[in-house]
Amino acid sequence: MIIRSATDTDWPLIWPFFDSIVKDGQTYAYPNDLTIDTAKPLWLEPAPGHAVVAVEDDVVLGSAKMGPNRPGRGAHVATASFMVDPAARGRGAGRLLGVHMVEWARAEGYRAIQFNAVVETNTSAVKLWQNLGFQIIGTVPEAFDHRELGLVGLHVMYLPL
Template sequence: MIIREAEPHDWPAIYPFFREIVAAGHSYAYPADLSLEEARPWWMESPPGHTVVAVDGSTVLGSAKMGPNRPGRGAHVATASFMVDPRCSGRGVGRALGEYVVDWARANGYRSIQFNAVVETNEAAVRLWRSLGFEVLATVPEAFDHPEHGLVGLHVMFLDLNGPVPPSTSRA
């Protein structure tokens, strides 16, 4: 597996799992009925943002988008979003993308990373982000309408990039 910058020709390979993950309603509050072209600007970032794909040969396994959390006076804090093709879960794709984002943010001079809306019932994501050194700063109660659990909280998660680098438990 390698992680590389996403190219325009990658979007048709990302979109099927983007659509599937959004439609499942477990982790993203994006509109569920976005077409291929409507969904593109929701995921494919323009500078200073950056979108990458994790690939195995020509197969796109997952993708991440990253950039400043806010413009102007908030641009020193990064944010990111991640999607792994459900057929590729358990292969370390999410961890590799997470590690890539942390390294990218450090290399680009960000002071921290803030995830604005991690669904509290998304236990695999919360566990992964905690293992990479993120902490839950707050949980906004009942901020996400989960299809099975009803109204659940959204975690605001944070990683200080000026602190010690947590040891990697695996490099995919």
């Protein structure tokens, strides 16, 4: 499995699992009515944003987008979002994307990484980020409307670099 920069030609390969994950309603707060065209600029952001894909045997297994958490005086802290095709879970794509993102943030000179909205019931993601050194620095109660569980908290997670 390799991680490489995402291109416009990767978007049609990312879109099916992006759409499925958003509509599943368990981990992302994107609107359910996104289309392939309206979702693309949300994921493949222009610089300083950067998107990558995890690829194995020419199959896109997952993707991550990363960049500054805030503009201007907050731009020294990075943030990122990750999606792995549900059919590819358990194969290490999420961990590889996470490790790549941390290395990228260090190489780009960021001072820290802040994840603003990790759904507290997404225990596999929480565990992965904690294994990579992130700490939960706070939880916003009832900030996410989980499709099955109703209102649940969103963790803010932080990794100093």
